[in-house]
Each structure stands twice: as structure tokens, then as C-alpha cells.
Amino acid sequence: MVKDALIQAGMNIGWATFIDLLLGVIVAASFGMVWVLLGIWIERKWAGRFQNRIGPNRVGPYGSIQSVADALKLLTKEVIIPRNADRPVYFLAPVLVVASVILIAAVIPFSPVVIGTDLSIGILYVMAVSSIGAIGIMMAGWGSNNKYALLGAFRVVAQLISYEVPTVLSAMIPVMIAGTLSMQGLVHGQHVWFIVSAPVAAVLFFIASQAELGRAPFDLLEAESELVAGFNIEYSGMAFAMFYLAEFMHSFFVAILFSVLFLGGWRGPGAEQIPFLGIVYLFIKSILVYFVSVWLRLTVPRVRIDQLLNLNWKFLVPLAMIYVIFMAFVLKIAPVPDLSGAQAIAAGPYEGVASGIYRLLGPDFVATLPQAGVLLLANVLFVVVAAAVLREVSRRRRMRVEDLVDETDYSGAGGAGGYTPADHSETAAAR
Amino acid sequence: MNLNEWAFVGIFLAIAGILPAVPILLGWLLGPRKPNPIKTDTYECGIETVGDTWVQFKVQYYIFALVFVIFDVEMLFLFPWAVAYQRLDLFAFVAMTIFILLLTIDLFILWRKGALEWT
Amino acid sequence: MELTIEVVVFAVFAIITLAGALGVVLARNLFRAALLLLVSLFGVAGLFVLLAAPFLAAVQVLLYMGGIAILIIFGVMLTRGMVQARQVMNSQWDLAAVIALVTFVILMIVIVQVAQGEGAPLPSLPRGDVAADSIAQLGAALVDPAQYVLPFEVASVLLAGALIGAVYIAREDEAE
Structure with missing residues (x-):
């Protein structure tokens, strides 16, 4: 639209394209920044209610512009540069961390027509730019020249790269069903929400992405009691605020990503006809996911680093790998149905109940329903078997521990084999 | 391929760098600047920091990074397969199953050897 | 050669790649050398995009920048005393220079052959949409x-x- 207007106004096509792109970029990129001002307030209000407080209530109606006041305050704070800091690295770190999050916004499909750019490698692009954040955190730890900051950075990076594996593996299931990496393609392929066809993948993705965010119960990066505050301890003023901003923005973007991958993105009644409705649907879904994430954050305590890594490498990763094989097998039994028949019936003249149902609920949805049902059943089966295996494994381990207890002379010679390592490694976990 | 899509990403890259840099710069310009030796000291426990910051770290970090890189390669092989999966035959399923199972077994071997312990 | 946007972008990414690589070699601080390696790898990712191979670009970023670079940084941190190199050249620099030169010459011969199509081992690729x-x-x-x-x-x-x-x-x- 802008491009055509500019060309008509007599502008060079190249420049018109550039300005058109630039405007799109600015809108998409600042979306995250603007959202954060509102999002932080919402989250603080929720946190307040969860903890039987009121939350921010001074600035503006119901404290709604508290974040703006905070931002202004942070602008006037001194940016303290530690004497021993590696300055270029120290200042590039927050920029890189925020940039890696903002870049996700480029491919978010807000509605059938509103999307920054629908790259052919969409979801892979999201994974790729998110992985850059780890480097930013590493730079923050190094640049600060502080032992705790570096230690915190090491921990975070170990956590981030570990949980990237189950995140990507579980995101592969929607890709497999939809047969595309493009974000719009993933939404278009979701005639029945993927949370129905692949609930295990949805749960895996949710858990792993919470760890990717570094939020409770996986907030080891800001373990105040152990690491002072983690990798950002030497940062102050606006430089610190950037890390804060990146975290909030990332947590909402991950909620959006979950909605796009598993909750049908902008899909909903009438979204194809009225694009604006799509934006509304996506926001409602994302806020619901975001609420669950905040709920989790405010309810559960922090895990230890050995527990964190055990959960990932000994549970999530093997489970995700076997699940990928399992889903591939099930998809061979129940392939994605051909929708042209149902579409033809719905488009044709009214004949009996079948075409009535097709028209009411949409031909694609109804025609995909049987396949989704099979996938759902298969998933239930998978969960039952996995739970049985887990129960058996933990029963054996328990028996081994009990045997061991019988054999020892109770003199407190701890550290004998047979216990799970998680039981006696608190002291070793620190470094 | 439409390079315009990527021009968007390219411009986005620049803007994504500028957006966080501007507030930091503004904060640096607007905020007070009164450094003193105590303030710019390394923030630790109140006592001056002892020794080098770059102490030797656990080898375990390196091992986990190593395991991650291997699995990263595996996942990147999986993606093209996942995209094409709907139109592939049963042989493709078997080929990929062998591929994934080998690495799963590998993971279990490492587990048994104790390489995945955080001790 | 015509100066299209594509050529300019190619030049930018090529310079990023080369400057990053040069920085890796010349940096005295190993951590900074690792970061400069990232810059170089990023330049290569850009070149992949220009070659209409976005999947390879994503692989480059995800695997090399997000994986192998982290591995290298962890490796640097594991080696005590290696963080601050005392000199840029080590004792084997002359041997390394010879190997680098030979590799460069071989690469140039191959590239020139392919580009000119004379006795080219590869058929000349069609320029167009992928x-x-x-x-x-x-x-x-x-x-x-x-x-x-x-x-x-x-x-x-x-x-x-x-x-x-x-x-x-x-x-x-x-x-x-």
C-alpha cells in the first residue's frame, strides 16, 4: 500500500521498496518493546494477586503506566561501568541479548495478512536467532569481569543449550504434520489444533521453552542466594533494564510461538475473512499461555542445576527422540487426509447432513478430525506406556536404594553408590 | 527465491541492534556520571575480589556443550526430513528411525558411563 | 561488473567475513578471538542467504554460532592461562603460513577453473530461481x-x- 502510494508520488521503485520494508520493520520491531510496557504491568498485577497483594496501583489508573514511570526512572540512573570491565564486550552484550529476542518478531504471523516476512525456513529462523541470545549472556558474564557474573553466565548457557534440544525436537512434530517450516504454513496446516493431534509435543515444548526463558522453576541464572544475582550483576541503569526487557519480551514471544505451533495461531471463526479478528484470537491465546507460564513461575520453587540437567538429558531428550520416531510411525498409519473431497462437497449444492456439517464447521476441520482423533489416541497410549516405564524404573531404583540401606551399617558413610546422583551433589553443584 | 524477504530480515537486523542501543546511550547521556573507585569496584561480598576472574571451570560444561553440538547436528538433519515426511515412503521412516535410534542408544551409553552426571 | 544491490550486499558480507577472520588471528585475547570468529561465521551465513540457501544460513547460525562457538568459548575457559596470549605468533607460524598459502593457491585454481567453465569439474549452474x-x-x-x-x-x-x-x-x- 505504502509502496504503491510512494511510486505514484513519483519515487524511484527501489527507494519505495526500501521505505515500505523499513516501515514494516519498525512496526514489527517496536511491537515487542511497546508490549513489554503493558506486559510487565499485567504480570506484576497477576503476581500481586497470586501473593495476596494488590500490585502496582499508584501511577495511572490501576497502576497501568507504572512501567512507563519505571522506564523514565531507569533512564536517569547512572550506568556504572566496572573498572575492570571489557568495555566493548560489556556494552555489546545487552544489545545482542535484546536483538536476538526482537528478531523473532520478524516472522510472527499475527493474521493471514499481517506478518513481517513469511520466510521459507520460518520456525528454524526463530530457533536460530534465539540461540544467539546465549552468546550475549556469555559476553555479559565475561565483559563484567566478575566471578559470580561469569559463573552465572556459564550456568545459563549450559541450561540454554541443553534445553534447546527438546525445544527443537518437539517443534519438529508440527513441522512433520504441516509439512513446512514457514510460520504461515504451520498455521494453515492446523485444521485441528496440534495440541489435540500432538499433546505430548505441546507439553514438552512448553516445559523446555520455560527453561529456555530462564524463568522459575528454571531461573538458576538469578539464583540470588548462590550467585548474588547472576550474569547481569555488574549492570545498572538502562543497560540492566535491557536484560529485563529481553526476558519479558522473550516470555511473551514464546507464548505467541506456542500459540502458533499448537493452538492454531490466528485461526478462529471468521479470521480468514476479517484479518483483524486473527490478531485478536492470537492475542487471546497467547495471553492464556502467558498466564499459565506466569502461574508456574509464581508457584513452584527453583530447581538445582544438577536436577535441571538431569531433567533435560535423562528425561526430556530421550523422550522427545523416541516420541519423534513414534509420531513418524503413527503418521504413516494415519496420514494427513486429502481435503479436496470435503472441500468439493462443501462448495457443491446442499445435499443432506454431511454437506451441512461441512459448511457449518468448515470442510477442512471436519475432514481432518478422524486423523486428529487417531493421533490423540496414539498420544494417550504413548503417555500410558511412558508412565509405566518410568514407574518401573523408579521402583527398581527405590528397591536398590532400600537394599543398600539394609546392607550399610548406618554409620553415616555417605556417598556410596546406588543413590541417584541428585541426592548427594548439592555441594558439587556450585561450580 | 524472493530476496525481498531477506532484505526485510537484513533491515530488521539493523533496527534490532539500534532499538536496544538507543536507550543505553540515552541512559548514559541523561544519567549522572560520577564514578569513584569504590563504585566501580567488582561487586562481590564487600571484601576486595581475590585473584583472577577467569578461574578454571568444570569440564562438565564442556561435555554438555559437546553433547549439545552433536544433537544439534542431528536435529538439523531431521528438519528437511520432517518437512518432506508426508510424501516419503516407509523406507524413509526406517532410515530415519535407525538414525535417531543410534543417537538415542549413544545417549544411553553416555548415561551409563556417567558422562551426564553433574558431579 | 554491474553495481547492483546484490553485489554491494555481497561485498559487505565478504568484508565482514574476512575482517572477522583476520580479527581471530590477530586478537591477543582468546575470548575476543572467539567473538570475532562469530562475526566471521555470521558473514558466511549472510553469503548463504545471497546464494539462495536459507536453510544453510540457518544451519550456520544455529550450529556454528549457537553451538560450536559456545563450545569454543567453554574450551577457552577450561584452559587456564590461555586466555591472554603473550604473543600473536607461535613457534610454528612459518609452517602454518606455507600451508595456508598452498591451500589458497589450490582453492583459487579450482575456483577459476569452475568459473571459466574450461575443463570445469562441475557443470555451470543455471542462474535463477531455486x-x-x-x-x-x-x-x-x-x-x-x-x-x-x-x-x-x-x-x-x-x-x-x-x-x-x-x-x-x-x-x-x-x-x-
Whole structure:
């Protein structure tokens, strides 16, 4: 639209394209920044209610512009540069961390027509730019020249790269069903929400992405009691605020990503006809996911680093790998149905109940329903078997521990084999 | 391929760098600047920091990074397969199953050897 | 050569790649050298995009920048006393220079041959649009018995072997 207007106004096509792109970029990129001002307030209000407080209530109606006041305050704070800091690295770190999050916004499909750019490698692009954040955190730890900051950075990076594996593996299931990496393609392929066809993948993705965010119960990066505050301890003023901003923005973007991958993105009644409705649907879904994430954050305590890594490498990763094989097998039994028949019936003249149902609920949805049902059943089966295996494994381990207890002379010679390592490694976990 | 899509990403890259840099710069310009030796000291426990910051770290970090890189390669092989999966035959399923199972077994071997312990 | 936007962008990414690589070699601080390596790798990712191979660009960023670079940084942190190099040149610089030069000459010969099409080992590639479903084609080719299924499975064995071997070596170091 802008491009055509500019060309008509007599502008060079190249420049018109550039300005058109630039405007799109600015809108998409600042979306995250603007959202954060509102999002932080919402989250603080929720946190307040969860903890039987009121939350921010001074600035503006119901404290709604508290974040703006905070931002202004942070602008006037001194940016303290530690004497021993590696300055270029120290200042590039927050920029890189925020940039890696903002870049996700480029491919978010807000509605059938509103999307920054629908790259052919969409979801892979999201994974790729998110992985850059780890480097930013590493730079923050190094640049600060502080032992705790570096230690915190090491921990975070170990956590981030570990949980990237189950995140990507579980995101592969929607890709497999939809047969595309493009974000719009993933939404278009979701005639029945993927949370129905692949609930295990949805749960895996949710858990792993919470760890990717570094939020409770996986907030080891800001373990105040152990690491002072983690990798950002030497940062102050606006430089610190950037890390804060990146975290909030990332947590909402991950909620959006979950909605796009598993909750049908902008899909909903009438979204194809009225694009604006799509934006509304996506926001409602994302806020619901975001609420669950905040709920989790405010309810559960922090895990230890050995527990964190055990959960990932000994549970999530093997489970995700076997699940990928399992889903591939099930998809061979129940392939994605051909929708042209149902579409033809719905488009044709009214004949009996079948075409009535097709028209009411949409031909694609109804025609995909049987396949989704099979996938759902298969998933239930998978969960039952996995739970049985887990129960058996933990029963054996328990028996081994009990045997061991019988054999020892109770003199407190701890550290004998047979216990799970998680039981006696608190002291070793620190470094 | 439409390079315009990527021009968007390219411009986005620049803007994504500028957006966080501007507030930091503004904060640096607007905020007070009164450094003193105590303030710019390394923030630790109140006592001056002892020794080098770059102490030797656990080898375990390196091992986990190593395991991650291997699995990263595996996942990147999986993606093209996942995209094409709907139109592939049963042989493709078997080929990929062998591929994934080998690495799963590998993971279990490492587990048994104790390489995945955080001790 | 016509100065199109494509050429300019190519030049930018080429300069980023080369400057990053030069920085890696010249930096005295190993951590900064690792960061400059990232810059260089990023430049290569940009070149992949220009070659209409976005999947490879994503691989470059995800694997090399997000994985291997982190591995290198962890490696740097493990080596005590290596963080601050005392001199830029080590004792084997002359040998390294010879090898680098020979590699460069061989690469140049190959590139020039391919580019001029004279006795070219590769057919000259058509300049034009790459198929939209190139990723799916890649996926199909990987598990096609007529194409790459054997190398693909061998890659899996290689990965498995590399993993176990590397972990063994790393843990031996720890025991010392």
C-alpha cells in the first residue's frame, strides 16, 4: 500500500521498496518493546494477586503506566561501568541479548495478512536467532569481569543449550504434520489444533521453552542466594533494564510461538475473512499461555542445576527422540487426509447432513478430525506406556536404594553408590 | 527465491541492534556520571575480589556443550526430513528411525558411563 | 561488473567475513578471538542467504554460532592461562603460513577453473530461481536409497562415535 502510494508520488521503485520494508520493520520491531510496557504491568498485577497483594496501583489508573514511570526512572540512573570491565564486550552484550529476542518478531504471523516476512525456513529462523541470545549472556558474564557474573553466565548457557534440544525436537512434530517450516504454513496446516493431534509435543515444548526463558522453576541464572544475582550483576541503569526487557519480551514471544505451533495461531471463526479478528484470537491465546507460564513461575520453587540437567538429558531428550520416531510411525498409519473431497462437497449444492456439517464447521476441520482423533489416541497410549516405564524404573531404583540401606551399617558413610546422583551433589553443584 | 524477504530480515537486523542501543546511550547521556573507585569496584561480598576472574571451570560444561553440538547436528538433519515426511515412503521412516535410534542408544551409553552426571 | 544491490550486499558480507577472520588471528585475547570468529561465521551465513540457501544460513547460525562457538568459548575457559596470549605468533607460524598459502593457491585454481567453465569439474549452474520446496527435496534426497541414504547413516555412526570418543577424552583429562 505504502509502496504503491510512494511510486505514484513519483519515487524511484527501489527507494519505495526500501521505505515500505523499513516501515514494516519498525512496526514489527517496536511491537515487542511497546508490549513489554503493558506486559510487565499485567504480570506484576497477576503476581500481586497470586501473593495476596494488590500490585502496582499508584501511577495511572490501576497502576497501568507504572512501567512507563519505571522506564523514565531507569533512564536517569547512572550506568556504572566496572573498572575492570571489557568495555566493548560489556556494552555489546545487552544489545545482542535484546536483538536476538526482537528478531523473532520478524516472522510472527499475527493474521493471514499481517506478518513481517513469511520466510521459507520460518520456525528454524526463530530457533536460530534465539540461540544467539546465549552468546550475549556469555559476553555479559565475561565483559563484567566478575566471578559470580561469569559463573552465572556459564550456568545459563549450559541450561540454554541443553534445553534447546527438546525445544527443537518437539517443534519438529508440527513441522512433520504441516509439512513446512514457514510460520504461515504451520498455521494453515492446523485444521485441528496440534495440541489435540500432538499433546505430548505441546507439553514438552512448553516445559523446555520455560527453561529456555530462564524463568522459575528454571531461573538458576538469578539464583540470588548462590550467585548474588547472576550474569547481569555488574549492570545498572538502562543497560540492566535491557536484560529485563529481553526476558519479558522473550516470555511473551514464546507464548505467541506456542500459540502458533499448537493452538492454531490466528485461526478462529471468521479470521480468514476479517484479518483483524486473527490478531485478536492470537492475542487471546497467547495471553492464556502467558498466564499459565506466569502461574508456574509464581508457584513452584527453583530447581538445582544438577536436577535441571538431569531433567533435560535423562528425561526430556530421550523422550522427545523416541516420541519423534513414534509420531513418524503413527503418521504413516494415519496420514494427513486429502481435503479436496470435503472441500468439493462443501462448495457443491446442499445435499443432506454431511454437506451441512461441512459448511457449518468448515470442510477442512471436519475432514481432518478422524486423523486428529487417531493421533490423540496414539498420544494417550504413548503417555500410558511412558508412565509405566518410568514407574518401573523408579521402583527398581527405590528397591536398590532400600537394599543398600539394609546392607550399610548406618554409620553415616555417605556417598556410596546406588543413590541417584541428585541426592548427594548439592555441594558439587556450585561450580 | 524472493530476496525481498531477506532484505526485510537484513533491515530488521539493523533496527534490532539500534532499538536496544538507543536507550543505553540515552541512559548514559541523561544519567549522572560520577564514578569513584569504590563504585566501580567488582561487586562481590564487600571484601576486595581475590585473584583472577577467569578461574578454571568444570569440564562438565564442556561435555554438555559437546553433547549439545552433536544433537544439534542431528536435529538439523531431521528438519528437511520432517518437512518432506508426508510424501516419503516407509523406507524413509526406517532410515530415519535407525538414525535417531543410534543417537538415542549413544545417549544411553553416555548415561551409563556417567558422562551426564553433574558431579 | 554491474553495481547492483546484490553485489554491494555481497561485498559487505565478504568484508565482514574476512575482517572477522583476520580479527581471530590477530586478537591477543582468546575470548575476543572467539567473538570475532562469530562475526566471521555470521558473514558466511549472510553469503548463504545471497546464494539462495536459507536453510544453510540457518544451519550456520544455529550450529556454528549457537553451538560450536559456545563450545569454543567453554574450551577457552577450561584452559587456564590461555586466555591472554603473550604473543600473536607461535613457534610454528612459518609452517602454518606455507600451508595456508598452498591451500589458497589450490582453492583459487579450482575456483577459476569452475568459473571459466574450461575443463570445469562441475557443470555451470543455471542462474535463477531455486525451487521453493528445496528443503523438502533435500529431506527426500537424504533418505532416498538411490541418493544419500548411506552417507546419511554413516554420518549418524560418525556422530555417535565422535560423541563417545570426545566424552572419553574429556573425562580422562578430568581424572588427572
